[in-house]
Amino acid sequence: MTDPQDAIDAEGDARATERDPRIREHNAGDQQEGVPFIGAGPGDPKLLTVAGKELVEAADLVVHAGSLVNSELLEEYCADAETVSSIGKDLEELIPLMRDAYRDGENVVRLHSGDPAIYGAALEQMDALEHEGVPTYFVPGVTAAFAASATLRTQLTLNEVSNHVAFTRPQGKTLDAEEDHIGEFVEMGDVTTCIYLGTHAVADTMDRLLEDGHDPETPVTVVYHASWPDEDIIEGTIETIGEKVEDAGYRASALVLIGEAVTGAGYERSYLYDGWANRGSGEADD
Ligand SMILES: C[S@@+](CC[C@H](N)C(=O)[O-])C[C@H]1O[C@@H](n2cnc3c(N)ncnc32)[C@H](O)[C@@H]1O
Numbered sequence: 001m002t003d004p005q006d007a008i009d010a011e012g013d014a015r016a017t018e019r020d021p022r023i024r025e026h027n028a029g030d031q032q033e034g035v036p037f038i039g040a041g042p043g044d045p046k047l048l049t050v051a052g053k054e055l056v057e058a059a060d061l062v063v064h065a066g067s068l069v070n071s072e073l074l075e076e077y078c079a080d081a082e083t084v085s086s087i088g089k090d091l092e093e094l095i096p097l098m099r100d101a102y103r104d105g106e107n108v109v110r111l112h113s114g115d116p117a118i119y120g121a122a123l124e125q126m127d128a129l130e131h132e133g134v135p136t137y138f139v140p141g142v143t144a145a146f147a148a149s150a151t152l153r154t155q156l157t158l159n160e161v162s163n164h165v166a167f168t169r170p171q172g173k174t175l176d177a178e179e180d181h182i183g184e185f186v187e188m189g190d191v192t193t194c195i196y197l198g199t200h201a202v203a204d205t206m207d208r209l210l211e212d213g214h215d216p217e218t219p220v221t222v223v224y225h226a227s228w229p230d231e232d233i234i235e236g237t238i239e240t241i242g243e244k245v246e247d248a249g250y251r252a253s254a255l256v257l258i259g260e261a262v263t264g265a266g267y268e269r270s271y272l273y274d275g276w277a278n279r280g281s282g283e284a285d286d
Helices: 004-017 050-057 071-077 091-103 122-131 144-151 182-188 199-211 241-248
Strands: 035-039 061-064 082-085 108-112 136-139 164-168 191-195 219-224 232-237 254-258
Touching: 004 091, 004 122, 035 050, 035 122, 050 071, 050 108, 050 136, 061 091, 091 108, 091 122, 108 122, 122 136, 144 191, 144 219, 144 254, 164 182, 182 191, 182 199, 182 254, 199 219, 199 241, 199 254, 219 241, 232 241
Parallel strands: 035 108, 035 136, 061 082, 061 108, 164 191
Antiparallel strands: 191 254, 219 232, 219 254
16 A cells, blocks of 8 residues: 555645546535545434435445444444444554455445534545545535534524634644634634634633633633534633533533624624515525
8 A cells, every 4th residue: 555645645746736527527415436425414313414324324334433423323324334433543544444345345435523624634535545546525514513503593604793704723733823813713803713623622722812812701602512412502701611611521522612603692684685575586595
């Protein structure tokens, strides 16, 4: 097998000069040849897409993202398939596992939590597989932020409250302090900041925001295990949320949402449905 790093470099270099023709041959709902990288959704098996469910049901081997993929989903949709958790496995182990099963004629699927395009590290696995001659493709899923906003009965964008959404993560092993932009998003005011991979660091993140002079009353909501049976919602502010999350004992599997939109309060009626009947029907309603 080619060293995964060499495979990633080669695929990335090739992509920089020539677009993959499959981009224009398929849309995101199409079943394609190869190993699908499927978004399993946030947890509730019903939040897996129809396309994802059909592929998982037909699978012989399901490589999944461990505890973030609800075991109920695996039991319900692919009880007869071999299931393997990717937790603790590196590319050197995962790639031959999927490649060899695919070459043996098995239906192989890779199941990521939420949507694979958000902090999924999917592309590197796909590039390594492609380099081994195994075609791959994405099947989108419902990311945790969308499950959290649905749970909170609000929108991430809300007229006159939030015009932008930032999907981000805090500094740590992967990001240096200079690469952590949470303070800048909060400073903008009309952004809903959705922090992934930051449950363990809520108190530190909030302390930094306070040190930088951000309004301590800014609403912050933490949604643990959005859409799971043990889902939990912790509401607070930049000043109070750190202690509340520590008291609850959550260290992983929660989404942190910062901004006024999390309350669903204070918004204005939108232009979209304002006087619609009087303006004719030539405008987009999306
Ligand atoms: C490696 S990232 C994967 C994100 C995933 N690809 C997605 O689109 O939701 C894992 C992080 O996503 C968030 N997360 C995933 N599922 C969640 C859920 N059901 N509820 C709250 N947060 C979740 C947590 O912040 C967790 O640390």
